[in-house]
Amino acid sequence: MLSRAAGVTTRLIPHMAPPLASWIALDKSKDEPTAMIEFRSVTKKFPDGTVAVDDFSLTMPSHETTVLVGSSGCGKTTILRMINRMVDATAGQVLIDGEDVANRDKVQLRRSIGYVLQAAGLLPHRHVVDNVATVPILNGTPKAQAREDALELLDKVGLDRSLAHRYPRQLSGGQQQRVGVARALASDPNILLMDEPFGAVDPIVRADLQAELGRLQSELGKTIVFVTHDIEEAFALADTVVIFRKGGKIAQKGTPAEILANPADEFVETFIGADKARRRLRLEQAAEGGTIVVDGDGRVAGVLDDDARSTRGDAVS
Amino acid sequence: MNFLLDALAYIFDPANWAANATSPAPLGDRILEHLEYTAIAAGAATLIALPLGFYIGHTGKGRQAVIGVTGAMRALPALGVLYFVTMVAGYQLPFLVAATVGSLIALTLLAIPSVLAGAYSGLESVDRQTIDAARANGMTEMQILLRVEIPLSLPLIIGGIRAAVLQVVATATIASFAGLGGLGRVIASGIGLNDFTVLLAGALLVTALALLLDAVFALIQKVTAVRLEADDTPVAEEASAAAGAAASGRGSE
């Protein structure tokens, strides 16, 4: 109602447009999209009869990272792709901020959501900088401006600008993933979908990329839905971890701490490796008087921080 | 060897290029006719087959049907098609026009399968992941086609047109038996006059024309492929990424 009235005013008194517009924008910020994603009894049956997702319900809070983990084929990718309508649900609803995505124009919806895949999926015939600038240019940003922004995004994801005019195939896998992340961020989306984005790089690079993503997220506060096979990666990145069992049912959902401390059942226990010796840590006194942390196999996992010892000494002993 | 020298002498004799030269000269006119037929038939085939090939390659629809039909079309004897179409056209049109129109229709029909195959197999060769990512980024189907699929399969698309052009150049030669002009006329009159020199000169000219056109298309293909081919610029593995990451303050973790 308010914006309609304002719209009329704007048309009648054109010179008032800028201040009015900014006033409306300010006003809107009160109920600015928070990018909460909600699945309501969603089912996906593929034409060949495969039921990939069956009566699935979950809320993914805004500005948080929700990580989906589970064995292969349990429907994680399908769930992710129903958010940007790369897959359409057969039953149920997927809502973003309360609006059913089925009512949104597919193309516009996808441009408003960042998507990073395992193989980066960069356009092989375009330079790195143009890959990053793809979505803004589709959205009508002038090319020069989009390229300039793309260079800044390269800085942001930790890529040297000298790589901007390479083709994707001239980058290492880890570098390509960074470009993929930069491209997904280019239109400043509220939602970021990441499907095993670091699955194809070696463990050291992966750790690097995870740390980088953590830093970016603390800065940007996007709603991130992240799919992985790697429970360590899930715990490293998640605000909420959702563990699937076979058949796409949720085995447990919670913060990493909740899940580690209270695995719901044996399946979760095995899945997170809680039964493994490396997860069972205890304190031991070292010969020199310091306190060390030792895992179930007796391997030294680290030392107890001095501060932690003095403040929480009672609790752990 | 004498035949060859005679033929070359015939080709390079300015008298055979002069405007008032006797049939089958002037050679320049025959070459231009030949090029004209090739351009019309290959052009028409491209106009018809490219959109169809793009549609099939992009959607995957109708692939089986088209493979069957084009396969059958390829197996058709060129001369048979020529005479058949020319005769059919002859019923509707005055004799002189019928030969030209009929031949051009036949040449177009014969050129379609190559262009079609190049277009749809080209599009099919594009990495599915790349297309999926483009779609997920919010490209419309038309943008995917124009900005991703066609640029990435351009060498194969042009390869199809190249094959079609060569086929038209060759088939247009025999089309002179159905009344078409072009370099086939030189060969035909060589046969008719029992003059091997003229016959061989015509054959040489056709061959040279085919090789020249082929070279032009090879060049275009190469130019379009250059961007898509692996490049040997050394990749400093993770070094620069790590350096960039360090510079952007990873110390905060």
Ligand SMILES: Nc1ncnc2c1ncn2[C@@H]1O[C@H](COP(=O)(O)OP(=O)(O)OP(=O)(O)O)[C@@H](O)[C@H]1O
């Ligand atoms: N287009 C499709 N047509 C038919 N079945 C499909 C299609 N896509 C996925 N499936 C099936 O749906 C199920 C879930 O697939 P999905 O890709 O969502 O699993 P995932 O959890 O992402 O597996 P992974 O961890 O291996 O990536 C699988 O059984 C898969 O074979």
Ligand SMILES: [Mg+2]
């Ligand atoms: Mg998957």
